[in-house]
Amino acid sequence: MTNTQLTLVQIDNYGPWTVTPDPRREMDLQTLQSRLFADLAQFVGSRDGYAFFTRFDNMVAVTNGLDRDDHELLQESIGNRYPVTLSLGIGADRSPAVALERATDRIQRAGSAQDGDRREVLSGETLADADRSDTDLQIAHFDVNDATGKYTDRLNEFDTFIHIEQGYASLMRHLREEHGALSFFVGGDNIISVTPDLTEDQYRAAIDHVEAEADVELKVGVGTASNAHEAGFAAKHALEDCRHRGTIVEFADAAVETADD
Ligand SMILES: Nc1nc2c(ncn2[C@@H]2O[C@H](COP(=O)(O)OP(=O)(O)OP(=O)(O)O)[C@@H](O)[C@H]2O)c(=O)[nH]1
Incomplete structure (x- = not known):
């Protein structure tokens, strides 16, 4: 039976950051977004996952094979190198849409994408080790x-x-x-x-x-x-x-x- 583990990757408080203290140069934002996606793709890809840029401020990754520690390391590494942080919601289900619903719900429950106090949320359940090798x-x-x-x-x-x-x-x-x-x-x-x-x-x-x-x-x-x-x-x-x-x-x-x- 197929079982997809998806991670919603959301930049914390990105909207306000793009205009604080004044609107930032657009090509600087584009550079940041594409580099962040490149780093995400490399991190997830090196663990045999896939990452998709979707809207860049929100990205979706297929993370079967990545556990909670991997997700923590991603947050730490991005937080050390970028002026922004990431929140991660994880969900798994036979239906990819349901998996993403679950992942999204975890982040939305923790607060708004534009909540200055909501940072580096890591929430959700990864597939158990046993399920990981058994499911496709x-x-x-x-x-x-x-x-x-x-x-x-x-x-x-x-x-x-x-x-x-x-x-x-x-x-x-x-x-x-x-x-x-x-x-x-x-x-x-x-x-x-x-x-x-x-x-x-x-x-x-x-x-x-x-x-x-x-x-x-x-x-x-x-x-x-x-x-x-x-x-x-x-x-x-x-x-x-x-x-x-x-x-x-x-x-x-x-x-x-x-x-x-
Ligand atoms: N992301 C991604 N892009 C690809 C891949 N293969 C091709 N592309 C892109 O698709 C474009 C068109 O290439 P093809 O799809 O091979 O060419 P086509 O003219 O549609 O010919 P056919 O697919 O054989 O009908 C390329 O310029 C690439 O940008 C791939 O595996 N992954």
């Missing part, structure tokens, strides 16, 4: 078919961006509403979804929905493993299978999941 999570890696030929080499960057973002918006809503899956744009024409155990037909229906609603054609590789890196890596191999076979949905088989890792 599913990652679906989506990609726009021939984005280079259809968009990048033909349209200006802004019009390309509109097409890609419309496809993303359509997919993220469909998977969230129909299945409680969470989808994140990760650059280029790629979207990574953290999903419950979905069937091939459910992925096909999602792809059909996006084509009908946003006129964007997708394909997807799906992987399942005990951590995000292995599941995502297997999903990338499955996406390569789509390319070679001309298919739009491929599941990684167990052999692929471990052979190349």
Whole structure:
């Protein structure tokens, strides 16, 4: 059974900080946010998790494999090196959306994102050691078919961006509403979804929905493993299978999941 552990990462009191004592230079804020995301991605990635930038002031990480000590170390390391601190809420569930609800609830109960007294909250339950090795999570890696030929080499960057973002918006809503899956744009024409155990037909229906609603054609590789890196890596191999076979949905088989890792 799949079981996803998610961590909501929220910068403490960031809104007020960005305008204290006066509004700060925008490119300095962008630099801070992207460096913070880079550090989060490296920290979580080195422990085989995945991190997504979402809105930068709030980020979401798949943290199967990270325990409470890992989370504490992340807070300490960021607190030592940045002018801001992080609060972390952790939740686990079969449904990624429910896991994130739980993680979010822990932080919201501790106070507002703009509460000057709420700092470095660490709350929630990580998967027990036994569950960690026994349970899997599913990652679906989506990609726009021939984005280079259809968009990048033909349209200006802004019009390309509109097409890609419309496809993303359509997919993220469909998977969230129909299945409680969470989808994140990760650059280029790629979207990574953290999903419950979905069937091939459910992925096909999602792809059909996006084509009908946003006129964007997708394909997807799906992987399942005990951590995000292995599941995502297997999903990338499955996406390569789509390319070679001309298919739009491929599941990684167990052999692929471990052979190349
Ligand atoms: N985050 C991420 N981005 C990728 C990955 N692979 C490709 N990209 C991005 O996607 C863009 C387009 O590359 P492709 O998806 O390979 O090209 P395409 O033209 O869509 O061709 P097909 O996918 O083969 O239909 C690249 O410029 C990258 O920005 C990946 O594994 N992860």
